[in-house]
Amino acid sequence: MTRLAFIGGIYSNYPALVATLADIERRGVDGSWFLGDLGAFGPHPNRVPELLIEKQIPGIQGNYEESLSSGATDCNCGYTDPRDNAYAQISYDYTAANTDDALKQWMGTLPREIRMDIGGLRILLSHGSPRRINEFLWHSTSSEPFLERLCEESRADVILCTHSGLQWHRRLERNRHVVNAGVIGRPANDGRTNVWYTLLTVERGEVSVEFVPIDYDHQTLAREMRAEHLPAEFIETIETGWWTTCLEILPAKERAHSKF
Amino acid sequence: MAGYYHRIDAIRNAANLKPVLGWRESDSVTAIPHQQPLPAPDVPLLALDTLWFQVAGTLCNIECTHCFISSSPTNRSHEMLTLADVEIRLAEARRLGVRDYYFTGGEPFMNRDMLAILETTLKQGPATVLTNGMLLRPELCRELRELFDRSEYSLDLRVSLDGFDAESHDAIRGKGVWERVMKGLRNLAGVGLNPVITVTEAAEGVGSAEGRTRFLEVIRGFGFARPRLKVLSLFRIGAEETRSHGYEEWERLSMDGLTPVDAATLQCSSSRMVTSRGVYVCPILIAEPAARMGETIADTLRPFALRYGACHTCWVDGVNCRT
Ligand code: SF4
Ligand SMILES: [Fe+2]
Numbered sequence: 001m002t003r004l005a006f007i008g009g010i011y012s013n014y015p016a017l018v019a020t021l022a023d024i025e026r027r028g029v030d031g032s033w034f035l036g037d038l039g040a041f042g043p044h045p046n047r048v049p050e051l052l053i054e055k056q057i058p059g060i061q062g063n064y065e066e067s068l069s070s071g072a073t074d075c076n077c078g079y080t081d082p083r084d085n086a087y088a089q090i091s092y093d094y095t096a097a098n099t100d101d102a103l104k105q106w107m108g109t110l111p112r113e114i115r116m117d118i119g120g121l122r123i124l125l126s127h128g129s130p131r132r133i134n135e136f137l138w139h140s141t142s143s144e145p146f147l148e149r150l151c152e153e154s155r156a157d158v159i160l161c162t163h164s165g166l167q168w169h170r171r172l173e174r175n176r177h178v179v180n181a182g183v184i185g186r187p188a189n190d191g192r193t194n195v196w197y198t199l200l201t202v203e204r205g206e207v208s209v210e211f212v213p214i215d216y217d218h219q220t221l222a223r224e225m226r227a228e229h230l231p232a233e234f235i236e237t238i239e240t241g242w243w244t245t246c247l248e249i250l251p252a253k254e255r256a257h258s259k260f
Numbered sequence: 261m262a263g264y265y266h267r268i269d270a271i272r273n274a275a276n277l278k279p280v281l282g283w284r285e286s287d288s289v290t291a292i293p294h295q296q297p298l299p300a301p302d303v304p305l306l307a308l309d310t311l312w313f314q315v316a317g318t319l320c321n322i323e324c325t326h327c328f329i330s331s332s333p334t335n336r337s338h339e340m341l342t343l344a345d346v347e348i349r350l351a352e353a354r355r356l357g358v359r360d361y362y363f364t365g366g367e368p369f370m371n372r373d374m375l376a377i378l379e380t381t382l383k384q385g386p387a388t389v390l391t392n393g394m395l396l397r398p399e400l401c402r403e404l405r406e407l408f409d410r411s412e413y414s415l416d417l418r419v420s421l422d423g424f425d426a427e428s429h430d431a432i433r434g435k436g437v438w439e440r441v442m443k444g445l446r447n448l449a450g451v452g453l454n455p456v457i458t459v460t461e462a463a464e465g466v467g468s469a470e471g472r473t474r475f476l477e478v479i480r481g482f483g484f485a486r487p488r489l490k491v492l493s494l495f496r497i498g499a500e501e502t503r504s505h506g507y508e509e510w511e512r513l514s515m516d517g518l519t520p521v522d523a524a525t526l527q528c529s530s531s532r533m534v535t536s537r538g539v540y541v542c543p544i545l546i547a548e549p550a551a552r553m554g555e556t557i558a559d560t561l562r563p564f565a566l567r568y569g570a571c572h573t574c575w576v577d578g579v580n581c582r583t
Contacts, residue, residue: 082472138414143360145358145385146309146358146385152357251415252412252415252416252417253414
């Protein structure tokens with residue numbers, strides 16, 4: 001049996017990363033990876049990459065690492081709504097201004113994808129999707145035939161991704177799987193303050209996926225965000241579990257479960 | 261960048277934009293004189309993500325002055341699609357790995373099979389219906405809500421407005437249309453469905469922050485607590501400017517060809533359109549016989565030469581939106 005942990009977007013949520021790593025350690029896994037977007041949203045963007053480096057956790061670039069390491073002027077998040085983009089820009093400008101150059105350089109050295117073979121299953125880690133770093137893969141709009149095609153084209157049996165912020169798993173034919181690992185950077189827009197990471201188990205060729213809820217000291221995070229003058233809307237999300245920004249990108253189905 | 265999806269949305273609603281900016285009949289798809297000796301670049305089909313269905317053909321319950329395919333109660337150049345027609349293409353789309361489905365017309369809800377078509381489609385992938393909102397009677401809304409709830413995939417509706425009061429809207433759509441659309445939207449709100457309202461940036465200053473806020477208030481007024489508004493910025497620069505700078509951009513496009521990044525901004529690089537007469541390159545060109553690429557989707561999995569005036573418009577807008 002092989003058990004692997006995947007950490008989606010961290011968005012500078014250092015206390016959530018600490019709590020997630022503690023949970024992973026307690027359970028015991030055969031390996032852990034991050035899937036990109038270490039910064040955004042939260043405060044003090046050096047802390048997350050520093051901890052990942054210290055713990056020697058491998059991972060891939062998200063659109064944030066790509067933008068920060070190349071000196072881009074925006075996060076290339078892929079939003080289309082002006083209000084969403086305005087908030088995304090606040091996050092990016094803050095993160096870019098507060099991330100050390102050495103860490104930005106390190107981000108540039110991260111791979112865009114990681115491939116591995118677990119018991120004959122070809123596993124592919126990507127940020128948005130295997131074909132685009134900022135593609136949003138949502139549960140309600142990613143049809144099975146489409147995901148089959150992504151697996152086929154990227155020559156993978158199991159695709160892991162993040163970027164959209166909500167976790168899901170689709171089991172396809174011929175033992176293929178697409179898993180959005182969710183994010184530990186902010187709650188999953190469900191009115192709860194916890195965040196989620198993902199455990200993937202391969203046992204005799206069988207894949208199972210567990211989404212693990214993580215409670216963390218969100219009050220401390222909110223306090224730090226306030227001290228850094230980050231938008232009140234972001235803090236509200238951390239304190240209530242409801243998204244207040246970047247909502248317009250949600251498909252009708254996911255939006256229907258949303259408070260705002 | 262944000263441009264990709266934004267532009268697709270913009271083009272999907274291109275029909276609504278022309279009158280606002282003084283688009284005339286003569287500016288339609290033949291805006292570039294045929295004698296112009298420029299070679300047309302090919303756009304590759306990068307990935308077939310989206311399949312459109314001209315599900316109501318060119319039949320509509322209203323006759324907007326600006327409709328780029330001249331839909332009307334009597335235009336039968338494209339007939340309605342039956343459930344069987346749609347099923348054949350859905351089977352093909354499944355094999356080809358299509359991601360999502362869009363339904364337009366004419367007015368999709370004039371098609372008596374529409375609910376059955378949506379039900380079948382939603383077993384295979386997400387569906388979005390572009391509607392003028394006039395036929396959204398309470399009973400239809402209830403059925404749509406049930407479909408929404410029992411489908412694993414997303415069912416979305418888009419209602420496009422040409423203004424945010426009766427006067428500006430009806431000037432384009434026809435007298436009394438606003439009232440009927442408002443009723444339809446209230447019926448949707450009544451069953452808890454939350455459509456995307458699309459409106460052109462040129463309409464009533466909605467492009468400004470204040471205009472947006474005002475428009476969001478109008479949508480709330482229909483009963484939507486979480487208003488979803490898409491402002492389309494296609495042709496922001498205005499028809500006159502498009503024409504005067506157009507050839508220049510076109511020449512650049514012709515000489516340099518299309519990079520994959522350029523191509524990705526055009527919806528013909530990721531979609532095809534099914535009509536009663538066959539499969540077309542995109543939703544915009546279904547009135548052009550040469551834009552019919554084949555009988556089946558499989559016939560259309562090849563590049564298309566961008567030789568139409570509308571292509572030029574798509575391209576100019578792309579440049580515009582990315583910057
Ligand atoms: S009008 Fe031309 S450029 Fe625009 S989507 Fe259609 S084929 Fe492509
Ligand atoms: Fe991302």
